[in-house]
Each structure stands twice: as C-alpha cells, then as structure tokens.
Amino acid sequence: AQTVTQSQPEMSVQEAETVTLSCTYDTSESDYYLFWYKQPPSRQMILVIRQEAYKQQNATENRFSVNFQKAAKSFSLKISDSQLGDAAMYFCAYRSPINTGTASKLTFGTGTRLQVTL
Amino acid sequence: DAGVTQSPTHLIKTRGQQVTLRCSPKSGHDTVSWYQQALGQGPQFIFQYYEEEERQRGNFPDRFSGHQFPNYSSELNVNALLLGDSALYLCASSLLSGDYGYTFGSGTRLTVV
Secondary structure, eight states: OOEEEOOOSEEEEETTOOEEEOOEEEOSOSSOEEEEEEEOTTOOOEEEEEEETTOOSOOEETTEEEEEETTTTEEEEEEOSOOGGGOEEEEEEEEOOOOTTOOOOEEEOOOEEEEEEO | OOOOEEEOSEEEEOTTOOEEEEEEOOTTOOEEEEEEEOTTSOOEEEEEEETTEEEEEOSOOTTEEEEEOTTSOEEEEEOSOOGGGOEEEEEEEEOTTOTTOOEEOOOEEEEEO
16 A cells, blocks of 8 residues: 655744755555645645646746656656645655556645744 | 535434435536545445446445436435535546546534434
C-alpha cells in the first residue's frame, strides 16, 4: 500500500519570504500522480498543484512550485513571496494510475500547518 | 457553476444512532468519493461511487455504506454510531480517471456524543 509522510507538523514563514514544505511517499508503482492541497479554516480542500510522475519537469503554479525527486520519492512544495492568505493546512496526496476496478482514490499525508507572520 | 455541495454542514448525534450525509457533485463530474478526516489528521478514503456502484472501499467497517443516484449525487450512511466516528466527512467529485482533478466540498462536521 502507498503511504505519504509529512514530517513537519507546523511551519512558520514571514510575509514575502519563501518556505518549503516536505513530503515523502512510498510506492512500487512507476506511474502515479502527486498533489498538494490547501485546507483553510473553511475546511474545503483546494488544489494547489499537481505533478504527473512521468513528467520530469517540476510543476509550477504562480508562486507555488514543487521539487519532484522521483528516485528519492520526495515531493516538496515551495511557496514564494508568502502571503497572509497562504496560512492553512497543507496536505500532500498520492494517487495511483487508474486501472480497471481500481478507484482513483487519494492517499493523504497528515498535513503541515503553515503560519504566515507579519 | 456550483462546486460540490454537502449537507448538512454540522450534525450532532447520539451513540448508536444512524446518520445520512449528502453530496451533490460538481456539474459534469460523474464520480463521487467520500473521505473521513479526524481532528488533526489527513483525510482517509472511505469509498468511491461511479455509475451507482461502489468501486472500491477503504478500511472502514460495514456500518459505513453509501449510495449514488442517477443524477450522480451521493449519500453516506453510518449506522450504530460510535464516539470515534466524530470527524469531518468530505465529499470529492471528479471524472472517473481523476486526471482533471478532484473538487472537494466543505464537508459535514459530525459530532457523536
């Protein structure tokens, strides 16, 4: 079974600074998807960024980028120019490739709470 | 265009009771997945529905059951509630492959007393 580990329960960053959230995963599959989700106090999971394992290029979405190291099974999220609105729980998630009879379920880590200070 | 709608937003039940949670998927999505998120934890997969059938179940007892209707909306039923069932229940909709992403609702906060 796949597992996702987030070893940083809490992180803090000053406004306008850069922070990196860590995520490692364990899988025997070669093709899969990785996601970072943000969960603010409103509770809704919001997709931040996604990465297909077969793509070597790291995904980027505006101020958010990932460092995907497939061999090391590492998938870290970098937030640049941090803003107060970035404060939330961040979850790393894994999804297996879709196969007949296999649900496209997400396996989540335990999350990292990001605080943004002035 | 409405996203995923879940109802109710909050619910308090007594041990041993039964509860039904509801989810309306995002327009255009045909697959609904349910997750349980205990306090301070990441969401855990309960099950997924597609074409009104359960495709896969996570490590949850039979007290947890579900249904998907022809309009793709879904219900999660939990029987014989335990204190440990207290959690945030999230619904996520997608296309079957999930390749174009999952849209989550804001969840139902269930408290069992």
